[in-house]
Amino acid sequence: MxxxxxxxxxxxxxxxxxxxxxxxxxxxxxxxxxxxxxxxxxxxxxxxxxxxxxxxxxxxxxxxxxxxxxxxxxxxNIIPSTGPNELQIEYIKQMVKPLIAESIVYGMDKDQISSIVNSIITEISEG
Amino acid sequence: MxxxxxxxxxxxxxxxxxxxxxxxxxxxxxxxxxxxxxxxxxxxxxxxxxxxxxxxxxxxxxxxxxxxxxxxxxxxNIIPSTGPNELQIEYIKQMVKPLIAESIVYGMDKDQISSIVNSIITEISEG
DNA sequence: AATCTGTTCTAATGACATTATAACAAAATA
DNA sequence: TATTTTGTTATAATGTCATTAGAACAGATT
Incomplete structure (x- = not known):
């Protein structure tokens, strides 16, 4: 572990x-x-x-x-190949929203935020 | 308010x-x-x-x-036009990471996650 | 049969969130 | 200048949550 x-x-x-x-x-x-x-x-x-x-x-x-x-x-459990359900999407949105607001207040623009998100996805998927 | x-x-x-x-x-x-x-x-x-x-x-x-x-x-305060500092970037990364891991476990792919993030950015920036 | 497992229960501790008062001193206002 | 407003500070009480501890139970595994 x-x-x-x-x-x-x-x-x-x-x-x-x-x-x-x-x-x-x-x-x-x-x-x-x-x-x-x-x-x-x-x-x-x-x-x-x-x-x-x-x-x-x-x-x-x-x-x-x-x-x-x-x-x-x-x-x-099996990771659903059908993707997330509505409840899960809403939950993720609700949790992510304040972090994006905070990022914007810190002076990040759309590209910077996308870049950070993409780097994390890559790190988790491939890393 | x-x-x-x-x-x-x-x-x-x-x-x-x-x-x-x-x-x-x-x-x-x-x-x-x-x-x-x-x-x-x-x-x-x-x-x-x-x-x-x-x-x-x-x-x-x-x-x-x-x-x-x-x-x-x-x-x-003024939103820094110079963008976020390193501490702020690290903080955002640390907070976002578990949410992205959760999204992947729910079966989301890179495009779906990016789409959700972009929709929130648009909602905050324009909406 | 013995061991391992999650389950359930009681209990104690510390930290945190919230509310309630109250008093104080500096800033803003009339 | 006198009054009001403001954030600051302090104390206290309450409830909830996180964590640990110990123990017992019953089903699953070996």
Missing amino acids: FIQIEPTSEIPIYTQLVNQLMELIATGTMKPSDSLPSVRSLASDLGVNMHTVNKAYHELERKNIIQIIPKSGAVV | FIQIEPTSEIPIYTQLVNQLMELIATGTMKPSDSLPSVRSLASDLGVNMHTVNKAYHELERKNIIQIIPKSGAVV
Whole structure:
């Protein structure tokens, strides 16, 4: 597991976990049907509490990114080839909007913002 | 003030304020050197506590988006024509990255993500 | 049969968000 | 100049959230 937790970050540990696991799936490091480590073992590896990892897993399940099989484990879901649904699109828009507003206030123009977004996409897709 | 607070949102009130004020500046509804309402009057308008508005203002000042003049008021800063500095770029990248990872996991491709970002930029810049 | 797994429960701690008062001093206004 | 407005500061209370801890349970795996 290539996960790094920063305990002093203002970002909650379980959110850091959600983000980094999503990134591992997005990069293809973790593929659909792959098993995630058990909450106990990952918690032990990272030096955090079992409940914190469990919370992250359930957040990922709520997002339909993994599936938790009770008393067994968790596996990565299939990335839908049909693309995102409306709810997911709306959610992404809602989250991205304030960041774009902030970027504009910082003096970025359309090309600069697009360039940053594209570089991140490339970094995740190929990197 | 065209601000709408959702008290039951999981997003803190002061963060909602920061986001909506940034959007008002990004859209040009509020321009550099414009005065912001006093923390007391805005708090009264929105039905929230003075300290909550004050917290939002100080967060905007920390981001160099407004300037607080002690015992006087707050004004919108100039949008730098030189563009963002390195710290601001790194911050935006860091915040956007997990959202792009999530978008990819939802099945979006590069064009779909770019399309969403461009539509938001257009909405803010023109809409 | 023994182990591993997620689940559930209780409990404690610290941090954060919000509200409520209140008082103060400087700025703006009448 | 006197009054009002403003941000500042302080204290306190409340509720929520994040995290940890310990334990017990029952189904799944080995």
